[in-house]
Amino acid sequence: MQTLEHLKRRIDSTGDLHSVVRTMKSLAAVSIRQYEAASQSLVTYAHTLDMALGIVLRHDPDTRLYTRRSTRKTPGAVIFGSDQGMCGSLNEQVSSHALDQLTQGDRDAGQMPVICVGMRAAGLLADAGMNCSDIREVPGSVHTITPHVGEILMAIDTWQAKTAVDHVLLFHARPTSAAGYTPHTVHLLPIDDQWLAQHRYRTWDSKSLPMFTMEPGRLLSRLIQEYLFISIFRAFVESLASENAARLAAMQGAQKNIEELMDDLESQYNQLRQMSITEELLDIVSGFEALGQDTR
Numbered sequence: 001m002q003t004l005e006h007l008k009r010r011i012d013s014t015g016d017l018h019s020v021v022r023t024m025k026s027l028a029a030v031s032i033r034q035y036e037a038a039s040q041s042l043v044t045y046a047h048t049l050d051m052a053l054g055i056v057l058r059h060d061p062d063t064r065l066y067t068r069r070s071t072r073k074t075p076g077a078v079i080f081g082s083d084q085g086m087c088g089s090l091n092e093q094v095s096s097h098a099l100d101q102l103t104q105g106d107r108d109a110g111q112m113p114v115i116c117v118g119m120r121a122a123g124l125l126a127d128a129g130m131n132c133s134d135i136r137e138v139p140g141s142v143h144t145i146t147p148h149v150g151e152i153l154m155a156i157d158t159w160q161a162k163t164a165v166d167h168v169l170l171f172h173a174r175p176t177s178a179a180g181y182t183p184h185t186v187h188l189l190p191i192d193d194q195w196l197a198q199h200r201y202r203t204w205d206s207k208s209l210p211m212f213t214m215e216p217g218r219l220l221s222r223l224i225q226e227y228l229f230i231s232i233f234r235a236f237v238e239s240l241a242s243e244n245a246a247r248l249a250a251m252q253g254a255q256k257n258i259e260e261l262m263d264d265l266e267s268q269y270n271q272l273r274q275m276s277i278t279e280e281l282l283d284i285v286s287g288f289e290a291l292g293q294d295t296r
Contacts, residue, residue: 081121
């Protein structure tokens with residue numbers, strides 16, 4: 001049977017754990033708002049970029065973007081997971097989704113160049129037979145994402161220069177609600193000709209069309225570089241937002257379980273304490289009666 005001291009220690013340790021869970025829950029909620037704000041800023045910037053692409057393509061209809069293509073469609077992948085745990089099945093879902101997409105058509109996942117962002121996702125992919133030779137840490141905040149994006153762009157450029165990769169995919173979790181997410185795929189390269197054609201016929205918001213002095217082909221190349229940057233940056237932001245949403249949901253469940261355990265422990269403690277007081281009172285009464293009998 002548990003003693004009062006043992007129950008008191010369990011109540012204290014459970015209270016400490018409850019404080020930790022509440023702190024992690026608050027941090028996750030704050031992080032979600034940070035990444036949601038960054039994602040909204042990207043939407044605005046992407047709209048500006050789309051309008052600029054439309055102007056360049058409409059100004060010179062013969063402007064073309066030349067990208068490396070082959071009939072084999074050799075893929076390279078960037079997979080976004082997490083370094084930390086307590087985020088539900090996020091890493092499992094993203095890794096499984098990436099493997100399903102990359103192994104279509106009897107392709108050997110072990111021979112593909114893969115960048116994995118997050119140690120936990122890398123471990124799952126390695127267990128599934130995928131060679132993740134390039135494993136990167138997850139950025140700790142929005143302000144540290146930009147250098148990571150630049151490094152990934154350089155790695156992709158190296159793939160295209162030294163290997164047969166001409167097909168680059170991004171796999172990450174995309175938020176669907178305050179605490180929900182779903183695995184998502186982005187076809188980063190090659191640039192879709194139909195997507196470019198849609199920009200060629202975009203309508204401008206005013207009658208005054210902007211002008212540019214840079215050579216159209218060079219300007220188009222710069223805009224496409226910005227598009228690639230935004231796509232990878234958005235993958236980072238959405239993956240981090242999903243990770244914190246999953247962690248928030250996990251912490252909410254943990255907080256509920258801890259509070260139920262706390263109520264149960266306090267009930268046991270109060271019951272045992274009441275029994276102890278009752279036993280002490282009975283001992284006092286019994287002693288008093290025994291003394292009375294001896295006096296008589």
